[in-house]
Amino acid sequence: MxxxxxxxxxxxxxxxxxxxxxxxxxxxxxxxxxxxxxxxxxxxxxxxxxxxxxxxxxxxxxxxxxxxxxxxxxxxxxxxxxxxxxxxxxxxxxxxxxxxxxxxxxxxxxxxxxxxxxxxxxxxxxxxxxxxxxxxxxxxxxxxxxxxxxxxxxxxxxxxxxxxxxxxxxxxxxxxxxxxxxxxIGITSLPNKLLPAFSQPVLPSRSESIDAWRQNIKEVCLQRATKVEKPGVYTLTLPTGAGKTLTGMAIAHGWAQRFAANSIIYCLPFISIVEQTAAVAKEVFGSENVQEDHSLAYGKQRDEEIADYSREAAAWQKMSTMFRYWREPVVLTTMVHFWESIFNPRANRSMNFHRLTNAVVIIDEPQTISPRYWHGLGQLLAYLSQKCNIFFLLMTATQPQIVSEKELAPPNTLFPYNRHQYEVVMAETGETIKKVKVEDLADLLQAHLPVAEHSGLVVVNRKKAAVQAYRVLESLNLQAPILLLSGWVTPYRRRIFLRYLKWLEKKGCRHYLAATQVVEAGVDLDFGWVFRDLGPLDSIVQVAGRCNRHSKKDFIGEVVIAEIVSNRGHSTWRNIYDEILIDKTKEVLINKPCFSEQDVGGIVDKYYKKILEGLAEVPLFERLSQGQWGEYAKLFAEEDEVTNNVTVFIEENASLWSMLRKLEETEWTLEDRDEQKKLIQKVMQYAIEIPKTMVSACRSFCANIYTEDDEPIFRPIFEGRAWFLSKDAIKKEGGLYSPLLGFIPPETDDEEFSSIL
Incomplete structure (x- = not known):
């Protein structure tokens, strides 16, 4: 025995x-x-x-x-x-x-x-x-x-x-x-759902020729995918507008059927794109088979929607809310959560790792992963694909050099015609990219772009610069709606703005957007012209994908690049992007300051080769091989901002204060953790992050303003770990938070917060 x-x-x-x-x-x-x-x-x-x-x-x-x-x-x-x-x-x-x-x-x-x-x-x-x-x-x-x-x-x-x-x-x-x-938490049985059928959604028609091109591309890619005979890491490199999302889902579903995969796990870099893509996936696979997984997803359900849950269903709801466990056969998740499932040593962050086995895993926009991780990640994905029977599909318009057994798109797949062209604004010497202060941006825009003729997008590197860019657009008297999207706008407000932008687009109304990088990859917005502050080349190309995205016939959009600097001449990309990425971007762009969409593939390849030549890589695979299992290399630098930032809750909901009070005053038990986490997810719809060093300036700004109950309008909560900004400070002008602009920092020296704004 x-x-x-x-x-x-x-x-x-x-x-x-x-x-x-x-x-x-x-x-x-x-x-x-x-x-x-x-x-x-x-x-x-x-x-x-x-x-x-x-x-x-x-x-x-x-x-x-x-x-x-x-x-x-x-x-x-x-x-x-x-x-x-x-x-x-x-x-x-x-x-x-x-x-x-x-x-x-x-x-x-x-x-x-x-x-x-x-x-x-x-x-x-x-x-x-x-x-x-x-x-x-x-x-x-x-x-x-x-x-x-x-x-x-x-x-x-x-x-x-x-x-x-x-x-x-x-x-x-x-x-x-x-x-x-x-x-x-009381679960008594495990579901074992089969992978659902694929239902092709009805897509809006652009033009007969573009529709035919898209369909042909899809058929060729699907045909090439049928030649795949074993698990591995595969790539799908298609230009913006080629229908990459649905083609990728169709390939994943085909592989899942052929090779008896249990799940499709679809990973995307940003919450807004997860939400957007989840809506498509629910059309394709049925909403009951699709799990939308991100930090805000499980606070969406209203109490009345779950009131009729059985005890088992309520337990599964707890499992999703408390641990973000991947239960459904089709999961749309963030790149960070996928990354954590593999690398994060913490127990609760590890529980989804087994769900990757015998799955098809789509990694959309993999270029958002730091190049320092590419080699080690490529080694690990190749290893996992063989050991755990995983089919990885890396999809983007700007494919990074991670690893690939086979490219599924036809060679040199280009859009049928140029939808936009690029201009790098050069300094008078012609040897460097032009540097411009935000307050001088209006002159540059008017000199290089048809600002008043078409909808436009201005993308900058910093949140404060986005507010300044909004003011610049206002000063041009454009006679059209102007919006702003950044991390200083609450998630609740950002959703409203995105819906409004889509509505304006559908109505054919001219409109303008000032934004940070939140609109880079995958966000389905369309503009006639784009300005991009200097950033890594792949980020520039991703933003350019919003320019004439919907392929307006007989029209070429314009993408202009220059380098925004502070009043003291400091570049705004510093402390956001790796210096080597910017240096190699400059090398490539200075040699070719004007180019078309058709040239992008070759230019991006040169850029990737240059950065890999001089980059100090993070040896992810070697670390795991050597037993360094407690180490955690965070996917995005933004994850480190938690230590330098503080959460501020903006009273854009009349119930927010009572929800926060409940969170703070309740003695939560293990049995209550589901309710607690759902409440946290609800209040986070109204949360932003600001630098801790700005708290003092905000308090001084609000020092003499009180609410009706004599409470300061900007006050600490949760024993000073977070702050609450009451509705009295939410004003279009003169407040700390604007319904249009989001958080507006008190006037300070630009350089005081240069590394964090």
Whole structure:
């Protein structure tokens, strides 16, 4: 009889009436978690050691038999750490220290190999701990066994660790975390939905010739996709307007059917594009089969929409809200969440990793990933595709050099005609790109663009510059609506603006938009001309994709590039983009300051080659291979802004203050976490981030203005971790927040906040 079989036989009698949760027997929890993990592994055809998975799941909470933990369940005392004691039981059963590490870290996160070795090799209390908790446990660890473990840790594991160890650990970890959280919140059964059929939506017609070109491109790409015979990393490089989104979905669905894939995971860089693409996916696959996953998605449902949920449906809603678990066969998610599922060491961020196995994964706009990650990411995607039977499809108009087994688009696929042309405004010497202050932008626009004749887009690098650009457009007396989109406009307001822009476009009304990079990739907006502040070349090309996007016949849009600087001559791209990206962009553009849309592919290829020549890459694959599992390379630099920024809630909703008060004053329990998280997602619709260094200036600006209840209009909440700006400060002119412009920083020296605005 194996150890596992013997343990299964004895476990019920060993645990007796010990509990895992207030009204749940520990033995029941362990068995159901095991059933869930095994079912998920089977549903997703995950190749894994079933006995090892069972050993991990059946032992993961054995430390909860401790008397202090049992008292905690009755509301007495502070409890005790149960994870490490549980992990010693795992090790005694399996002789597998990585399996034990999974249990040890199932409420925290994976860690680096050196930290793992030091912790386990120096913990000589394992056997004593096990004897105190379960005296009749049949597999105690002898002194010789512990010495063998120490020898293995220092003399073997340290030197044999490799990428296969990481993959096995990550898969087991993901299955345990997902199953444990599911069972804890009351889920009783797992769905096993089949992939839905593909339903071609009715598309708006541009022109007969363009429609025919699109259809031909789609058919050729689909035909080339049928030649794919194995998992791998494939690319689809198509110009803006070629119907890339639907073509990609059709390819993914075809592969999923041919190769029995369980899921389609579609990853996009920004929330606004996730929302936009999710709407298309719901038309194609049916809304009941599509999960829209991002930080704001689960706060959208109204209370009355979920009032009739069954207990099981309510539990699944909790799973989505609290953990953003990918439940449906088609998932639209953010690039950050996809990245976290692979690289983030934290337990709850890891639970979707197993959902990538036997899936088709679309990565849309992969050029938004830092070039420093390209090589390591390419290595890892190629490895995962072979080991986990994953088909990766990288789609964009400006394909980065990550990795590709095959390009699915026909060679040199170009739009049938030039929709726009580029002009780089050069300095008088002709040797550098022209630098211009925002207040002088009006003259440059009028000199180089048909500003008043067509709708226009001005994209700048900084939020404050976007406000200034809006003022510049206002000064031109354009007699047309002007809007602004940036991170200083609340998500609630941004949605309104995007709908309004689409409505103006549909009505054929001339309009203007000042924006930051939020409109770069994938946002379905169309303008007659575009100005782009100097940025990386691929970002410039993505913004240019908004110029004559809908292929107006007999019209060539104009894209103008110059370098905006502050009053002291400092470039606004600094501290936003890597200097090497800008340097290589300048090299390419100075050599060819005027070019057409048809030239873009060759120019972008030169740019990518130049940046890869001089770039210090982040060795993602090597880190994982060497056991650096606690390291986390954040996908976007914006993720680091959290430490420098503070959240400000803008009272654009009459219920916002009461929702914030409820969040702050309620003593939230584990049972309430779903309600708490939904409430957080609702209030985040009205949140922006501003630099912490601006708080003092904002307080001074509002110092003498009070609300009707004598509260300051700008005041701290959540013990100073966030701020609330009342409706009294929301004004078109003279307030801290404008319904048109978003947050308006108090007047300060431009350079004071130069690195953060």
């Amino acid at each position: 194996s150890r596992l079989t013997k343990m299964k036989t004895l476990l019920g009698s060993l645990l007796g009436d010990k509990r895992s949760h207030p009204e749940k027997l520990l033995i029941d929890h362990l068995r159901r978690v095991t059933e869930f993990a095994q079912a998920m592994a089977q549903n997703h055809s995950i190749v894994i050691d079933e006995d090892l998975l069972a050993a991990v799941t059946l032992t993961h909470d054995l430390g909860k038999v401790h008397g202090k933990f049992q008292k905690l369940l009755d509301g007495i005392g502070a409890g005790v750490n149960h994870a490490k004691p549980s992990a010693w039981f795992t090790y005694s059963l399996t002789d597998d220290i990585l399996a034990a590490e999974i249990v040890c870290r199932h409420h925290t996160g994976l860690r680096n190999l050196d930290d793992l070795i030091a912790d386990w090799a120096n913990d000589q209390e394992g056997n004593k701990t096990m004897q105190n908790l379960l005296p009749d446990w049949p597999f105690m660890i002898s002194e010789d066994s512990f010495l063998d473990l120490q020898l293995y840790l220092y003399a073997t594991l340290k030197y044999e660790i490799g990428i296969d160890h990481w993959l096995r650990t990550r898969l087991l970890y993901s299955l345990l975390i997902a199953a444990d959280r599911m069972e804890a």
